[in-house]
Amino acid sequence: MADINAVAKAFTDFYYPAFDNDRASLQALYRDRSMLTWEQEQIMGVTNIIEKLKNLPFTKVVHRVVTVDAQPASATIASLVVLVTGQLLVDDGANVLQFSQMFQLIPENGTYYVQNDVFRLVYG
């Protein structure tokens, strides 16, 4: 499953720096049928998702990715599911939070979009 892992790595290498530097640039990754669950809140569609991400209650954020695991998600199309765990440094790193995030990525025109996105903080 080397290819699946390479896709997941390329995705997270793009996603988290984009999130940390310019959340609006994540727009290219979502579609109208995309779903985001952010700390239990359910949001659907690219416009609503980007609006949610832009208005999160922190200004500066840095993601440190610790693990990325991927599996093929379908027998018929080259979709994949990805589980990420890592750390979130919010507003100059005063708080280090653990997070867990799950994606389903769907192939489209030689790239992938995010069909499912579930984000959770993990409290110790």
Added chain:
Amino acid sequence: MADINAVAKAFTDFYYPAFDNDRASLQALYRDRSMLTWEQEQIMGVTNIIEKLKNLPFTKVVHRVVTVDAQPASATIASLVVLVTGQLLVDDGANVLQFSQMFQLIPENGTYYVQNDVFRLVYG
């Protein structure tokens, strides 16, 4: 998405007590095409998955589920993706570990089987 959440809840209500009390009983939930990634190790097929789970390096384990989030995973079949976070109490609770686990559940004959299963400990 009430129905999706009910399915996810029913699944986790069955899965974790079964894991904690008799791991071999999880056999009914996996198929030959099922995939498990356990702390980076990739395992395929019901026989190999149950063998792996039965031989994990702890005798007693209790899962405490903290969050369960679910989303529909497909436009054409009633599959769902589930992200679980929680705590793992290993061997009489001397160690409390955080975990994160992702499933894709596929409907089959009125019930669901696990197509994708990714488990990770989350270190603080």
